[in-house]
Amino acid sequence: MLNWRTGAILLLVVALIALPQLPFGEKDLLTLLISLFILAALSSSWNILGGFVGHINLGHGAFFGIGSLVTRSLWLDQGWHILAALAVGGVVAAIVALIVGAPALRLRGTYFAIGTLALAEAMRLTVGNVLPRVSRLPGPELRVYDIEPRYYLALVVLALIVGVSVWLSRSRIGLGMMAVREDEEAARSLGVNVFLHSMLAFVLSAFFAGLAGGAFAFFHVGYYPNYTFGPVWTFDAVIVTYVGGVGTVAGPLLGAIFFVLIRDVLAANLVNIHLIIFGILFIAIVLLLPGGFVELLKRRGQRLIPAGASTEH
Amino acid sequence: MPALLQVEKIVKDFGGLRALSNVSFSVERGETVGLIGPNGSGKSTLFNIITGTFRATEGTIRFNGETISGLPAHQIAKQGIARTFQAVRPFMHLTALQNVLIGSMYGSRTTHGRDQLREQAYAALKTVNLAHKAEREAQHLTVMERKWLEIARSLATDPQLILLDEFMAGLNPTEVSEAVEFIKRLKDRNITVIVVEHIMKAIMSCSERIIVLNAGTKIAEGLPADVVSNPEVISAYLGDSHVHH
Numbered sequence: 014m015l016n017w018r019t020g021a022i023l024l025l026v027v028a029l030i031a032l033p034q035l036p037f038g039e040k041d042l043l044t045l046l047i048s049l050f051i052l053a054a055l056s057s058s059w060n061i062l063g064g065f066v067g068h069i070n071l072g073h074g075a076f077f078g079i080g081s082l083v084t085r086s087l088w089l090d091q092g093w094h095i096l097a098a099l100a101v102g103g104v105v106a107a108i109v110a111l112i113v114g115a116p117a118l119r120l121r122g123t124y125f126a127i128g129t130l131a132l133a134e135a136m137r138l139t140v141g142n143v144l145p146r147v148s149r150l151p152g153p154e155l156r157v158y159d160i161e162p163r164y165y166l167a168l169v170v171l172a173l174i175v176g177v178s179v180w181l182s183r184s185r186i187g188l189g190m191m192a193v194r195e196d197e198e199a200a201r202s203l204g205v206n207v208f209l210h211s212m213l214a215f216v217l218s219a220f221f222a223g224l225a226g227g228a229f230a231f232f233h234v235g236y237y238p239n240y241t242f243g244p245v246w247t248f249d250a251v252i253v254t255y256v257g258g259v260g261t262v263a264g265p266l267l268g269a270i271f272f273v274l275i276r277d278v279l280a281a282n283l284v285n286i287h288l289i290i291f292g293i294l295f296i297a298i299v300l301l302l303p304g305g306f307v308e309l310l311k312r313r314g315q316r317l318i319p320a321g322a323s324t325e326h
Numbered sequence: 327m328p329a330l331l332q333v334e335k336i337v338k339d340f341g342g343l344r345a346l347s348n349v350s351f352s353v354e355r356g357e358t359v360g361l362i363g364p365n366g367s368g369k370s371t372l373f374n375i376i377t378g379t380f381r382a383t384e385g386t387i388r389f390n391g392e393t394i395s396g397l398p399a400h401q402i403a404k405q406g407i408a409r410t411f412q413a414v415r416p417f418m419h420l421t422a423l424q425n426v427l428i429g430s431m432y433g434s435r436t437t438h439g440r441d442q443l444r445e446q447a448y449a450a451l452k453t454v455n456l457a458h459k460a461e462r463e464a465q466h467l468t469v470m471e472r473k474w475l476e477i478a479r480s481l482a483t484d485p486q487l488i489l490l491d492e493f494m495a496g497l498n499p500t501e502v503s504e505a506v507e508f509i510k511r512l513k514d515r516n517i518t519v520i521v522v523e524h525i526m527k528a529i530m531s532c533s534e535r536i537i538v539l540n541a542g543t544k545i546a547e548g549l550p551a552d553v554v555s556n557p558e559v560i561s562a563y564l565g566d567s568h569v570h571h
Contacts, residue, residue: 185432188427191424192417195419198399198411199411199415199416201379201400202377202379202411203408203429203483204403204432207400
């Protein structure tokens with residue numbers, strides 16, 4: 014059934030696909046949108062573990078870093094096709110999550126957060142020491158640099174992660190994950206394998222962070238290898254997710270739009286002031302509106318629609 | 327055929343404290359058994375051991391003749407043992423329907439069709455009169471409704487055995503008699519029940535047999551009428567001075 018909401022989403026998707034071909038689809042706009050897609054994808058991937066299962070991963074940047082490092086090495090240094098390089102980048106990130114997850118997911122709450130943070134920092138420092146310079150100046154690639162394929166790749170990565178999030182939010186396994194978030198012991202008492210659900214979410218989350226990192230590598234081409242391992246990638250994703258609405262599909266997308274707009278509008282005039290704005294906003298949201306923008310929209314919606322009318326059976 | 331649940335010589339130590347010592351009993355299919363005892367006598371610990379939340383220090387638990395002690399909690403749940411918690415624990419940020427759906431999706435049911443699962447979840451909500459609040463998040467339900475939701479959620483797993491941990495605490499007399507009727511009706515659905523309860527009148531009227539724990543030891547077992555007149559039970563509850571020899 015095609016209601017207005019699905020219609021609006023379809024229209025948006027078609028517009029995004031057609032955009033580079035349109036007269037106003039200029040390079041600046043595409044660049045802005047690529048940053049948006051990558052940040053939205055990264056935040057959505059964090060949300061799978063942090064929002065659905067409730068394990069706060071503060072080392073998420075490491076998986077973004079692994080994805081970008083592997084993708085760029087295979088694509089630039091080994092001459093692989095970008096799609097193959099991207100896929101392997103995601104898979105390597107997922108494998109690392111599988112190895113790290115076995116001990117890390119035995120930790121709970123703050124301990125898991127601190128453990129993952131420490132792990133990511135260790136990885137960032139190691140990469141920085143082992144690969145101290147830009148691996149090579151990608152002259153030939155930059156000479157033929159075309160923004161369009163970067164745009165479409167980032168869009169596809171975002172579409173994939175959103176698709177998986179939508180599926181999770183409606184599937185049995187997604188419900189099981191949310192049960193783990195709400196109450197592990199009660200979830201177990203109903204037959205939910207808490208470790209398995211946490212692990213699956215962790216691996217999926219890392220895989221998509223890896224893809225986002227790969228899309229970033231394809232887009233940015235020249236940067237220090239440890240740059241993508243930085244904690245800023247983790248904290249941007251966390252802030253974006255909470256501001257938009259943690260544990261929802263739309264939350265990370267709304268948060269990313271808001272974040273990128275504020276950052277790019279303000280950064281032009283006042284350097285880095287967006288960080289202060291987002292810091293304050295983050296605290297305000299956690300304290301006053303734990304559901305983020307999505308909660309705000311829901312409340313408005315409830316006021317517009319009389320109680321009970323919105324439920325479908 | 328062996329008894330549905332066999333608890334054999336269970337010992338549980340927490341550090342230096344012995345919470346249960348050598349507790350044995352069995353429960354037959356279709357029975358409703360009351361488990362009583364003063365605070366700290368080990369009732370909840372026993373529930374936690376049967377459901378796999380705690381591991382017994384010694385002893386074995388068999389369900390349908392198979393050893394389940396040592397299995398992780400989620401596997402024990404899949405074998406057909408459900409429980410409620412002393413402090414009510416629904417999934418607060420999920421709707422009533424989602425709460426129950428998780429039970430029916432992950433429990434021991436064999437049906438897997440999506441529509442069928444939804445129907446079953448609705449049916450489970452109906453049995454506790456919560457169908458009209460299916461789309462309401464558990465955090466917006468009253469304490470009583472949350473209790474019933476928790477029951478519906480555990481029944482949705484299609485258990486053979488359900489452990490009810492102080493379900494009637496805090497209920498008014500009308501609600502208590504409703505709860506007693508509900509527990510009695512579980513028998514018609516072939517569900518075996520173990521009830522932990524402090525309200526004597528309620529537990530006497532819904533249990534066919536009563537097991538009494540005191541300080542981690544089983545001190546009596548039998549028909550409700552026999553158990554209440556057992557001098558050891560009276561002394562455990564009221565102190566020695568109340569026992570007339």
